[in-house]
Amino acid sequence: xxxxxxxxxxxxxxxxxxxxxxxxxxxxxxxxxxxxxxxxxxxxxxxxxxxxxxxxxxxxxxxxxxxxxxxxxxxxxxxxxxxxxxxxxxxxxxxxxxxxxxxxxxxxxxxxxxxxxxxxxxxxxxxxxxxxxxxxxxxxxxxxxxxxxxxxxxxxxxxxxxxxxxxxxxxxxxxxxxxxxxxxxxxxxxxxxxxxxxxxxxxxxxxxxxxxxxxxxxxxxxxxxxxxxxxxxxxxxxxxxxxxxxxxxxxxxxxxxxxxxxxxxxxxxxxxxx
Amino acid sequence: xxxxxxxxxxxxxxxxxxxxxxxxxxxxxxxxxxxxxxxxxxxxxxxxxxxxxxxxxxxxxxxxxxxxxxxxxxxxxxxxxxxxxxxxxxxxxxxxxxxxxxxxxxxxxxxxxxxxxxxxxxxxxxxxxxxxxxxxxxxxxxxxxxxxxxxxxxxxxxxxxxxxxxxxxxxxxxxxxxxxxxxxxxxxxxxxxxxxxxxxxxxxxxxxxxxxxxxxxxxxxxxxxxxxxxxxxxxxxxxxxxxxxxxxxxxxxxxxxxxxxxxxxxxxxxxxxxxxxxxxxxxxxxxxxxxxxxxxxxxxxxxxxxxxxxxxxxxxxxxxxxxxxxxxxxxxxxxxxxxxxxxxxxxxxxxxxxxxxxxxxxxxxxxxxxxxxxxxxxxxxxx
Numbered sequence: 001x002x003x004x005x006x007x008x009x010x011x012x013x014x015x016x017x018x019x020x021x022x023x024x025x026x027x028x029x030x031x032x033x034x035x036x037x038x039x040x041x042x043x044x045x046x047x048x049x050x051x052x053x054x055x056x057x058x059x060x061x062x063x064x065x066x067x068x069x070x071x072x073x074x075x076x077x078x079x080x081x082x083x084x085x086x087x088x089x090x091x092x093x094x095x096x097x098x099x100x101x102x103x104x105x106x107x108x109x110x111x112x113x114x115x116x117x118x119x120x121x122x123x124x125x126x127x128x129x130x131x132x133x134x135x136x137x138x139x140x141x142x143x144x145x146x147x148x149x150x151x152x153x154x155x156x157x158x159x160x161x162x163x164x165x166x167x168x169x170x171x172x173x174x175x176x177x178x179x180x181x182x183x184x185x186x187x188x189x190x191x192x193x194x195x196x197x198x199x200x201x202x203x204x205x206x207x208x209x210x211x212x213x214x215x216x217x218x219x220x221x222x223x224x225x226x227x228x229x230x231x232x233x234x235x236x237x238x239x240x241x242x243x244x245x246x247x248x249x250x251x252x253x254x255x256x257x258x259x260x261x262x263x264x265x266x267x268x269x270x271x272x273x274x
Numbered sequence: 275x276x277x278x279x280x281x282x283x284x285x286x287x288x289x290x291x292x293x294x295x296x297x298x299x300x301x302x303x304x305x306x307x308x309x310x311x312x313x314x315x316x317x318x319x320x321x322x323x324x325x326x327x328x329x330x331x332x333x334x335x336x337x338x339x340x341x342x343x344x345x346x347x348x349x350x351x352x353x354x355x356x357x358x359x360x361x362x363x364x365x366x367x368x369x370x371x372x373x374x375x376x377x378x379x380x381x382x383x384x385x386x387x388x389x390x391x392x393x394x395x396x397x398x399x400x401x402x403x404x405x406x407x408x409x410x411x412x413x414x415x416x417x418x419x420x421x422x423x424x425x426x427x428x429x430x431x432x433x434x435x436x437x438x439x440x441x442x443x444x445x446x447x448x449x450x451x452x453x454x455x456x457x458x459x460x461x462x463x464x465x466x467x468x469x470x471x472x473x474x475x476x477x478x479x480x481x482x483x484x485x486x487x488x489x490x491x492x493x494x495x496x497x498x499x500x501x502x503x504x505x506x507x508x509x510x511x512x513x514x515x516x517x518x519x520x521x522x523x524x525x526x527x528x529x530x531x532x533x534x535x536x537x538x539x540x541x542x543x544x545x546x547x548x549x550x551x552x553x554x555x556x557x558x559x560x561x562x563x564x565x566x567x568x569x570x571x572x573x574x575x576x577x578x579x580x581x582x583x584x585x586x587x588x589x590x591x592x593x594x595x596x597x598x599x600x601x602x603x604x605x606x607x608x609x610x611x612x613x614x615x616x617x618x619x620x621x622x623x624x625x626x627x628x629x630x631x632x633x634x635x636x637x638x639x640x641x642x643x644x645x646x647x648x649x650x651x652x653x654x655x656x657x
Contacts (some may be wrong), residue, residue, distance in 0.1 A: 163347055164380035166367045168394030168445065182384045265428040 024241060031234035038229045048231040049239075058236060061220035064131065065200060068216060072138035073195035079139070080146025080195070081188055087147070088154040106144045114141055115208030122209060129211030137209040138199040145198060146191035153187025193251075197244070288512075289322040290498060296359070298323040298481055299344065299449060304353035306339050306505075313339040315505040316353070326475050326482045328496035330489060332528075336505040337485045341451050344483070345374045358448060368397070373447035377454040379438040381426040387437050388413075388422045394445040412440040415474065432463050439471075443478065452484040456491060468494045489529050493517070501525050517577075523655050526575040533581070533622050535574040539566050547654055549574055554617030556596045561649040566656050576652030581624035581645050583612055585637060595646040598622065600639055612637070614645060 031049075035042025052058060087100050106114060118137045122129055161183070165175040181188070203218040210219065221233055289295040297320035306314040314336040321327045329337040342348040343355055346367035355362045362370065373394065382390055391412050395405045413419045416436040426434055435455065442450055455471070456464045472495050475482050486492050492499050493513040500510045501524075509521045520526035523534060537549035540557065542564055549558040549572065558574055566572055583600075598614035601621065609625045616622055622645055637643060 158378055158380060160376045160378050160380040161382060163345075163367070164374070164376055164441075165382070165393070167345060167370075167372075167374045168441070169368050169397035170393070171366075171368050179382055183382075262427055265425075269424075269428045269430050269433070 027234050028238045028241065031231060031238040033231050033234075036231065038231060038234070048235040051232050052235050052239075055232065058217075058220060058232070061215050061217045062236075064214055065217040068131065068135050068138060068206075068214075069196045069199035072135045072142055072199045073192050075135075075139045076142035076146050076195045077188060077192040080143040080191055081150050081184075083143065083147040084150035084154060088151050088157075103144055103147055106141050107148070111141075111202075111204040112208075115205040118205065119208045129209060129214075131214040133209045133211065134206050134214055134216065137205050138195075138202060141202075141205060142195035142198050145194050146188075149191040149194060150184060150187045153184045153190075157183065193247075200240075287324070287497060289325070290320070295322060297321060297356075298325070298358055299483070300356040301340070301343075302354045302356065304340070304343065304350045304355060306336070306343060306348060307351045312505055314343075314350075317505070317507055319500060319507060319510065321481065321483065323481055324479055326472070326495055326497045327484070328492035328499045329483070329485045329502060330487070330492040330499050330528075331502035332487060335502040337502050338453060340502075341374075341453060341483060341485050344449070345372055345451055346370050371447055372449040372451055373442040373445055374451040374453060375438050375442040375455050377457060379426075379434050379458075381434060381437055381441075383426050386423050386425050387418060387429070390426070390437055391441045391444050394441065398445065408444055412444050415443075415477075416440040431458055432467070435459060435467065439474075443474075443480070446478070447480065449481045449483055452482060454486055455484065457486075457488075464491070465494075471495055493529075501528060503528075519653055520575065520655070523573050523575070526573075526653070526655060531578050531623065531625075533576050533578060535576070535620065535622075537572055537574045539564070539568050539570045539572060541568060542566060546649065549654070551620065553619045556616065557594075558652075559593045559649055560652065560654055562654055564654050564656060566654075570656075573655040574652055575655055576647060578611065578623040578625040579609075579627075580651040581622060581647050583614065583624045583626060583637060583643050583645055585641060585643055587644070593649050594651075595644050596622075598643055598645050600637060600641045600643055603635070603639065614643060616645070 030038055030041075032044050032046065033040075033042055034045040034047070083103055087103065090096070115137070118133075118140065119129075122133050127133060157180075161179055162172075162175050165179045166172060170178060201218055202216075203222055206216045206219055210216070215223075217236070221236065224230065224233055299319075299321040301317055301319040303316050303318050304314055305312065305316050317336075317340065319340075329340060331337045339348055343350055344357070344362070346362065346365060350363075357370070357372065382393065385393070388409055391409050392405050395408055400408075409422075413422055416439055418433065418436055418440060421429060421433055421437075426437065429437065435458070439455070452471075456467050459467060468491060471482070482495075484492070484495060493516075496513060498510060498512055499516050501508045501516065503524055509516060509525045511519075516525060516529055520529065526532045527534065535558070536552040537558060538552060539547060540550050541548040544563055547560045547562060547564050547566075549560060550556075551558065551574075552571065560574070564572070596616050598616045600612055601615045602613035604611040604613075605628075607628070609627050612624050612626065613621050614624065624645060
């Protein structure tokens, strides 16, 4: 068997990664463009970043987005975790597969339809649209993602740990907070982060359910781009890309290190005489 | 069937022979059904205080279900469970004065050894110094002191098992339930731990109820064993009684190695019983008196170690003797197992302790031998 990279492998790698990352690299490069014209390189500059922090509209939109994302992710995590627990635990009952199918349907449902239906609901309820309606809408669609993530964590969960806690005198509700939640916490946190990210970059559903004074960053960017792409937008996007990249890399490094530490501990435990 | 007196048990402790003794745990005609499946069938059982009691049976015999009903994780479909005179119906698991050691150990992975052991005590809201003292005592008892600050994943299998034991004993329960506690350990460690369990039980004076499928384990640790099959108890007795006087073909076959011979009763009197093997033409003289009448078909059970194998004439005391041909020999080190053919179709197993170092076999393949045993060596099973 040959080990070193073959020409075929190298070529596929280059093409694949260029396809994925070339647009983003271009965006990052042009965010440092001196010129106001997006497609013409006018020399290196960070002035658009400075400009950005003076643009009150963009900053407002940023804060709205963060607040919506934080709140909707938190509520979605609670609801999604509950749904996952019920689905993983309740055993067989009539309509179980229908119920679980319905939980996961929004994953594949077109966002336009979800947005439209939520809009109709809010109109029917005569609910003034704004911050809270966007928050509720994001909670709705993020919840099923959380349910999926948490449920995968519950698959290998040994129920006898909960029984052991109850056996030792811990009532069921307390058992959940002392035993179950700490053990599934990595899944819950992953679910929260996914919900947060989904809310952060959602444009379609937010556009349907928002009202005056509750413009999210993706909506702001989209509306500005329609008037022409400015380097300022490139700068915002670069910052967002940077935050997400750092987050992902940090998370995977921590996980990797924990995994290695755990393996070392286990080897050490079995090597020494008991 | 007449109960034959057999040798003394492990120690002077037999409250079950006293009809006036109040049971500590009592199952009163308990039935448990899961859908169409009946896991436990109208079962009654009395267990006494400070007893080390074993529920023994194959998988799916209902032994674990029975234990879980005592712990409160299953509710009986009908019948009652009493503990120390109290009806346990409606008492949730977290209010029952019993603790369980789980087969998977079920240690809390996010807590260290100390916190695992202290968990139950904290639920009782004991003062902090008391908790610390009790944890320390449990660590000492289970020899876990050097590992107090470790998390479960930093422990070996044997250490985890001891943490699980310490955690379930920390609250000083009225009853300790052990669900296949040693199943995950290797053979040597398992044997050591069995003796540790016995010592611990004697030291703490707690009633132990163990569920196991391993008959050797049950025989080693338990004062009494209940052999279960298909949701019912087949026999409850001390290990020696179970082994020497099984009450049915099932128990005889389940516990240890046994030769089962189908036989017809030739003569049944107060002096004993005479049987004639169905398959081959030899007679068996038994000291036991049976209720069966002449002509009835019964089973005769005799343990391999009770059959002597010799090339010459059988010893005087041996009433039963039959000629055989050595067919197979298994040398296991401590003992050798001989499979000898009697007549056309029966094979009898006999074991011989290898009391001298093996230089040459006194008996070998295709030898004509005499198998002999005494009148009281085996039992007649009518059930």
